[in-house]
Amino acid sequence: MKTFIFIPRCLNCIFWCYVLVLTPILCFLFGWVDFRASPEEIVGVGLARRSHDFQNGNSASEFSHTPPQPLAPVSECLEKVSLPGIPQNIPVVHQLFLQHKHCRTFPRLLTPRVCDHDLYLLLAVKSTAAQIDRRAALRNTWGQVETIRGKKVRLVFLLGRSQDNVKGYPLQRLLEYESRRFGDILQWDFADSFFNLTLKEVHFLSWFSQDCREAQFVLKGDDDVFIHTGNLLEFLQDRSPSDHLFAGDIISKAVPIRNRKLKYFIPVVMFPANRYPPYAGGGGYLMSRQTVIGLDRAAQDTDLFPIDDVFVGMCLQKMNVTLVFHDGFRTFGLRQKITPFDPCIYRELMLVHKLNSIELWTMWSMVNDPNLICRKSIKL
Ligand SMILES: *[C@@H]1O[C@H](CO)[C@@H](O)[C@H](O)[C@H]1NC(C)=O
Numbered sequence: 134m135k136t137f138i139f140i141p142r143c144l145n146c147i148f149w150c151y152v153l154v155l156t157p158i159l160c161f162l163f164g165w166v167d168f169r170a171s172p173e174e175i176v177g178v179g180l181a182r183r184s185h186d187f188q189n190g191n192s193a194s195e196f197s198h199t200p201p202q203p204l205a206p207v208s209e210c211l212e213k214v215s216l217p218g219i220p221q222n223i224p225v226v227h228q229l230f231l232q233h234k235h236c237r238t239f240p241r242l243l244t245p246r247v248c249d250h251d252l253y254l255l256l257a258v259k260s261t262a263a264q265i266d267r268r269a270a271l272r273n274t275w276g277q278v279e280t281i282r283g284k285k286v287r288l289v290f291l292l293g294r295s296q297d298n299v300k301g302y303p304l305q306r307l308l309e310y311e312s313r314r315f316g317d318i319l320q321w322d323f324a325d326s327f328f329n330l331t332l333k334e335v336h337f338l339s340w341f342s343q344d345c346r347e348a349q350f351v352l353k354g355d356d357d358v359f360i361h362t363g364n365l366l367e368f369l370q371d372r373s374p375s376d377h378l379f380a381g382d383i384i385s386k387a388v389p390i391r392n393r394k395l396k397y398f399i400p401v402v403m404f405p406a407n408r409y410p411p412y413a414g415g416g417g418y419l420m421s422r423q424t425v426i427g428l429d430r431a432a433q434d435t436d437l438f439p440i441d442d443v444f445v446g447m448c449l450q451k452m453n454v455t456l457v458f459h460d461g462f463r464t465f466g467l468r469q470k471i472t473p474f475d476p477c478i479y480r481e482l483m484l485v486h487k488l489n490s491i492e493l494w495t496m497w498s499m500v501n502d503p504n505l506i507c508r509k510s511i512k513l
């Protein structure tokens with residue numbers, strides 16, 4: 134009777150011994166195979182679970198060897214429920230914004246490859262986890278260029294956190310893969326919502342000041358813009374990164390929208406004046422290093438405002454920087470009806486907003502077609 138029980142118990146124990154010994158070996162082997170896939174996939178890319186890991190200067194490749202962590206909930210910051218002055222008669226999103234306005238620092242989740250010391254132009258593009266096709270299109274069109282006339286250009290995507298899934302896969306996992314594969318993802322742990330775009334702005338500014346201030350110029354744009362990088366460089370040719378520069382589709386004396394039904398509605402309590410300071414249409418604008426670093430400082434003592442472009446305008450006003458209007462930035466797209474998709478028009482511009490991935494690809498191929506023949510000048 135005794136032995137009868139003893140044998141199965143022992144088998145059981147041998148089985149568990151195998152499991153205990155084999156699992157770590159298999160994990161190690163698979164991990165090893167996965168991360169050796171391609172050397173450029175390892176360099177400077179990784180998933181960090183705490184932002185202070187980065188601040189301590191740990192090399193990113195260390196994180197590549199950490200097994201995937203379960204998805205942590207999005208960082209929350211305690212709301213100021215009893216904060217006086219949050220009126221109840223404004224929309225709930227605006228109330229939420231005001232309750233969370235004091236939460237300004239969130240940990241970094243994904244960090245891109247380090248910036249080269251001789252980087253000339255940084256292309257910083259706001260994106261969200263779900264816009265995989267837009268990022269793919271940008272990497273294969275204007276974002277793909279690494280040098281223009283000997284000057285280094287570099288693409289980085291700016292993202293918050295998404296809890297969504299695609300076909301059962303968490304978007305966060307897909308993004309971690311993109312980060313390993315391309316090393317161009319800069320992500321922080323706040324919800325990627327419309328009203329959190331200003332958070333993205335302030336986090337980008339401080340990342341730039343700390344980790345990428347070698348870059349001489351920065352183009353900040355959306356992930357649905359066409360950018361003529363060659364024209365940008367031509368425009369920057371005689372400019373110094375240590376002078377202030379802020380150029381784009383400048384909007385002056387814009388009136389805050391007071392109609393509750395519109396996307397950009399701002400109640401009087403959030404902005405009592407009846408004109409915004411001058412700002413650039415958010416599709417994209419160009420800045421010098423001096424201006425970006427100045428903005429980082431100015432942003433630190435400016436209250437967050439839900440419209441990120443206007444927030445930047447408020448900071449620029451504090452800095453006394455003159456905003457330069459340039460006709461080549463079409464942040465409202467092209468307005469004329471005749472042949473708006475003419476590559477000869479795009480060849481004259483710096484930036485056009487609101488193109489889908491296929492249009493981006495098509496336009497990029499056409500603009501770069503050596504056989505494209507254009508009339509000498511195009512009236513816009
Ligand atoms: C911004 O992100 C934080 C952190 O994820 C979240 O608590 C907050 O609700 C978000 N704010 C808005 C207005 O979406």
Ligand SMILES: *[C@@H]1O[C@H](CO)[C@@H](O)[C@H](O)[C@H]1NC(C)=O
Pocket residue numbers: 451452453
């Ligand atoms: C901007 O100009 C105003 C008035 O001209 C001046 O008081 C202020 O100190 C200036 N600010 C900066 C940051 O130069």
